[in-house]
């Protein structure tokens with residue numbers, strides 16, 4: 001297969017690119033580096049199955065030749081990123097998704113949307129099955145991301161129903177691992193980088209809010225299987241083992257052996273209090289479930305950040 005991956009120089013996009021190339025497929029990567037980095041794809045320079053186009057997918061997209069798949073991952077994903085880039089986030093969810101769907105339709109290619117657990121907002125149903133419609137504040141600061149993704153899901157289903165495009169929608173839950181940016185602002189990278197630098201670990205609120213963290217290798221295997229063997233209904237892909245943010249901080253302290261203290265800061269507006277995927281659908285349809293426990297995933301991620309910080313802090 002030959003696939004286009006938008007957001008291909010990001011954290012997940014670059015790992016997904018590696019997964020496709022590993023099975024002998026061809027990949028065209030597209031990215032404007034708003035939150036991604038050439039470092040994430042540097043190892044692909046000269047790879048015969050890989051081509052990269054620097055482009056903003058919210059502007060008209062033109063691709064030469066046939067394509068079998070379009071995987072739309074482009075979007076700022078970390079809360080600090082989408083709060084810093086609210087309008088590009090809304091545009092890439094709306095215009096970018098429209099352009100990517102247009103390419104899929106023109107090429108007769110399968111379309112794959114990277115959606116998010118944020119479509120469930122601050123959920124009133126726990127854990128979250130795909131049938132839950134969510135509890136999102138459209139006008140709050142996080143609305144720029146949540147509503148862009150909800151619109152992107154609606155547009156994807158419209159292209160499926162009205163244009164017959166073969167589509168997939170994945171709702172990705174908190175994923176972590178190598179290639180996250182040290183300053184990306186998400187909780188796992190923040191805590192690890194703070195611990196390694198001996199700076200206070202910043203817990204927002206009292207740390208009783210929960211998240212369910214999936215190691216990137218597991219997540220990407222789920223995305224790949226969904227693309228290959230899934231169906232058009234939205235599918236949760238994430239790790240169902242739930243932790244409080246305080247438990248995560250304590251585990252990072254233990255694994256890094258840091259003597260850094262824990263500091264409490266204000267909880268961001270509309271921060272979801274709980275989050276845990278119901279993955280019954282993915283298990284049944286794809287025979288997929290995560291394999292890497294948080295402790296092991298954190299150890300690998302800590303090793304990555306130890307190397308990354310040697311360069312950044314040098």
Ligand code: NAD
Pocket residue numbers: 006007008009010011012013030031032033034035036037055056057058072073074075076077078092096114115116117171172173174175176
């Ligand atoms: P990331 O910021 O590392 O990657 C996103 C990539 O998209 C970056 O390389 C960025 O430069 C690129 N991009 C953004 N806007 C663009 C545009 N207009 N044109 C071209 N490129 C553009 O984030 P990530 O964690 O890899 O997230 C990838 C996708 O997965 C996003 O769509 C995100 O919403 C979704 N997602 C991620 C998580 C997670 O925990 N990592 C959770 C839920 C959903």
Ligand code: UDP
Pocket residue numbers: 078079174185186187188190191202203204205209211245267268271272
């Ligand atoms: N968080 C925290 N300290 C940090 C960064 C985040 O306590 O330094 C909290 C944040 O308030 C949220 C959870 O960790 O409750 C996960 O935040 P993240 O930004 O990783 O992603 P989210 O799940 O909110 O999109």
